[in-house]
Amino acid sequence: xxxxxxxxxxxKKPGASVKVSCKASGYTFTTxxxxxxxxxxxxxxxxxxxxxxxNGGTSYAQKxxxxxxxxxxxSTSTVYMELSSLRxxxxxxxxxxxxxxxxxxxxxxxxxxGQGTLVTVSS
Amino acid sequence: QSALTQPPSASGSPGQSVTISCTxxxxxxxxxxxxxxxxxHPGKAPKLMIYEVSKRPSGVPDRFSGSKSGNTxxxxxxxxxxxxxxxxxxxxxxxxxSVVFGGGTKLTVL
Numbered sequence: 001x002x003x004x005x006x007x008x009x010x011x012k013k014p015g016a017s018v019k020v021s022c023k024a025s026g027y028t029f030t031t032x033x034x035x036x037x038x039x040x041x042x043x044x045x046x047x048x049x050x051x052x053x054x055n056g057g058t059s060y061a062q063k064x065x066x067x068x069x070x071x072x073x074x075s076t077s078t079v080y081m082e083l084s085s086l087r088x089x090x091x092x093x094x095x096x097x098x099x100x101x102x103x104x105x106x107x108x109x110x111x112x113x114g115q116g117t118l119v120t121v122s123s
Numbered sequence: 124q125s126a127l128t129q130p131p132s133a134s135g136s137p138g139q140s141v142t143i144s145c146t147x148x149x150x151x152x153x154x155x156x157x158x159x160x161x162x163x164h165p166g167k168a169p170k171l172m173i174y175e176v177s178k179r180p181s182g183v184p185d186r187f188s189g190s191k192s193g194n195t196x197x198x199x200x201x202x203x204x205x206x207x208x209x210x211x212x213x214x215x216x217x218x219x220x221s222v223v224f225g226g227g228t229k230l231t232v233l
Contacts, residue, residue, distance in 0.1 A: 035222075037169075044126070045161070045169065045212050047222035059220035100174055108216040109159040109174035116168055 002026040004114035011120045017084040020117045022096030029077035033099040033106040036081045038092040086121045093118050127225035134231040135203045143228045145196040145213035153194035157216035160198045164209045208232045
C-alpha cells in the first residue's frame with residue numbers, strides 16, 4: 001500500500017531554516033510527481049510547489065520563490081522541502097502529497113498525503 | 124492568485140443531501156478540468172474525495188459526486204451520514220504550474 005511518512009515536528013527560531021522529509025513506499029518513486037502543501041493553525045490549505053521525481057525539476061508557488069527548495073533522493077525514495085528565513089507566519093503543518101496521475105503528466109490533484117509535520121516558528 | 128470561494132459552513136440532517144460550491148475564475152476553475160475536493164477531519168491529513176471535477180477515487184462512496192458549470196464547481200454529498208461531518212476543500216489547477224485552494228467549508232450533520 002502507498003505510504004508517505006514524514007519527519008517529526010520541529011521548533012525553529014525566526015530567521016532559521018527547516019528541512020522536512022517525506023519517505024515514499026508502496027509504489028515506484030519515480031512514477032508520480034510530489035507536491036508540498038501547508039496549513040496554518042485553523043486555516044486552509046496552501047500549495048507550495050511540485051517536484052518531478054524523474055529529474056528533480058521543480059516549480060514553486062510565487063509566494064515562496066527564493067525561500068523554498070525541494071529536493072529528492074531516489075536511492076531512499078525521499079523528497080525534502082526546505083524553507084528558509086522562517087517567520088512566525090510560517091508556523092503550520094506541512095504535508096507532502098502525491099499527484100494522482102503517472103509521469104510525465106501531472107494534474108495537480110493529490111491522492112495520497114503524508115501525515116503532516118508541524119513546524120513551529122517562535123522566538 | 125486569489126483563493127477559490129467556498130461558503131464557510133453547510134449543514135444537513137442525516138439522509139439529506141447537501142451541496143458545497145467552489146467559485147473561481149476563467150483562469151482556474153473555468154479554464155481547467157483539474158478540480159478536486161478533499162475531506163479533512165480534525166487533526167488528520169486531507170483525503171481525496173473527487174478529482175478531475177467528477178471522478179471518484181477507489182473506496183470513496185458514490186454518495187459523493189462532483190460537477191462544474193462555468194467558473195463554479197460543486198460537491199454534493201447525498202444520504203448524509205454522521206461521519207461526513209468534516210471540513211471540505213476544493214482546489215483547481217490555475218495555470219503556470221500552480222494550484223489554488225478554496226478557503227474550506229465546515230460541513231455539520233445535524
